[in-house]
Amino acid sequence: MPDLEKGGTEKTPLLPAAPRDSKGSGPPTFRSEDPLAQLAGSDPPIIAYDPEQLTNWRAIISMQGTIFLQRAVVLIIVTQLCAAGLVAGVLVLFTTHPEAYKTDSMDAIVKTVAVSIAFLLGMFLSSCISRWWDTVKSLEKLFGTIKRLTMTAINVELPSEARIVLSRRCVLSTRLLQVELTESHSTLAGKQSRQELDEHWDQIFRYWKAHDHASDEEIRIMKQVPQQQRSFFAWSLVSKEILDVRPHLVNKDGNVDALAYDRLCDLVQDGVASVSAVRTAAAFQMPYIYVHLLAFMIHFVNFLTAIGTGVQVGLLIAQARKGNYHMDVNSMVNAILFLIVQAFIYQAFLTIGAALSFPITGSAYRIPLKAMVDALDNQLKLMNLLADNYGLTEAEEKDISEVVHDLEEGEDLGF
Numbered sequence: 001m002p003d004l005e006k007g008g009t010e011k012t013p014l015l016p017a018a019p020r021d022s023k024g025s026g027p028p029t030f031r032s033e034d035p036l037a038q039l040a041g042s043d044p045p046i047i048a049y050d051p052e053q054l055t056n057w058r059a060i061i062s063m064q065g066t067i068f069l070q071r072a073v074v075l076i077i078v079t080q081l082c083a084a085g086l087v088a089g090v091l092v093l094f095t096t097h098p099e100a101y102k103t104d105s106m107d108a109i110v111k112t113v114a115v116s117i118a119f120l121l122g123m124f125l126s127s128c129i130s131r132w133w134d135t136v137k138s139l140e141k142l143f144g145t146i147k148r149l150t151m152t153a154i155n156v157e158l159p160s161e162a163r164i165v166l167s168r169r170c171v172l173s174t175r176l177l178q179v180e181l182t183e184s185h186s187t188l189a190g191k192q193s194r195q196e197l198d199e200h201w202d203q204i205f206r207y208w209k210a211h212d213h214a215s216d217e218e219i220r221i222m223k224q225v226p227q228q229q230r231s232f233f234a235w236s237l238v239s240k241e242i243l244d245v246r247p248h249l250v251n252k253d254g255n256v257d258a259l260a261y262d263r264l265c266d267l268v269q270d271g272v273a274s275v276s277a278v279r280t281a282a283a284f285q286m287p288y289i290y291v292h293l294l295a296f297m298i299h300f301v302n303f304l305t306a307i308g309t310g311v312q313v314g315l316l317i318a319q320a321r322k323g324n325y326h327m328d329v330n331s332m333v334n335a336i337l338f339l340i341v342q343a344f345i346y347q348a349f350l351t352i353g354a355a356l357s358f359p360i361t362g363s364a365y366r367i368p369l370k371a372m373v374d375a376l377d378n379q380l381k382l383m384n385l386l387a388d389n390y391g392l393t394e395a396e397e398k399d400i401s402e403v404v405h406d407l408e409e410g411e412d413l414g415f
Helices: 035-039 051-055 071-094 104-155 160-188 194-210 216-223 227-244 258-283 288-323 329-356 369-388 394-409
Strands: none
Touching (some): 104 160, 104 258, 160 194, 194 216, 227 258
């Protein structure tokens, strides 16, 4: 199953074709693995770490989760070195008067553009980090709202069946949100057709139905609304369930408890606002005209630096061969090191900014939303189990232990 960020083309499906029976006919059989597992990425990001460990020399040799292992950064450095080597080889082979060549003008252009790049790159990174943090805060607010809604439903003594439905539909909204954000990124990259996206949704719905993440009625309703708005309309199902259980919200005197109902409605409105905030934070990026100019300037400077380094190294070799004296190795090494360091710095910051532009689906870093949603699902189940079972049987204690075990595996994700 291909990674959305690695090796995908416009014809690469999000998910492999479902297997058919031995005769090659009949409806496709359901695959048991979670379709969202691959959308979350194979390499989990480093969420929790000790910054003090980065204050010593071991930070130099740390590789996992760093920019040094990003393919775009390694590729640009290799390309720079190859271009410089090609230019140097051409000069060595075909230059008859190497002493007549000067590289001062090219160096002046690089230094002039580099000043503008530093300013534009700083603004770009600042905006991307702010956008990433806004997404994290919006997710935290969304998850907190869902937990408050569940706890309020417990406090107002809603029936157990109603609370389970509320929890499932709230979590369903977050699951839909992850798929929407992933598909939005895939659509922007031109990787998927509309037919492939429809097949992808169908497979995800089949998996959710099989694992009790969504009912037939909920899936039917979700298929009637636009694909990129399903996480929003899932809260309409939450509101509908609250409306259905309103007769159970009564005071001791038998009258409807309007305060409890209003509180539940307020939490639903907060959930809708949180989903909208996450989608807004993930949808709006830095203006294209700004980011394109920045990327153009970085690649332009890298190109000039590669050419300039190749010319400088080629002239050093050609002059040494013509004059029959030892080549200035120090000057050549300094030129190559400058090429590598400059290309690495520019490309690294550009890659980091691009990754933070898609906090959920970025290639260099992605928020582990799937693991967070699974942890939230287990938390809500445990809350309802504890609320429904005060005198626990041995079987019920075993069920709670299993949920607690699942929670402990994702406790470092927060929220």
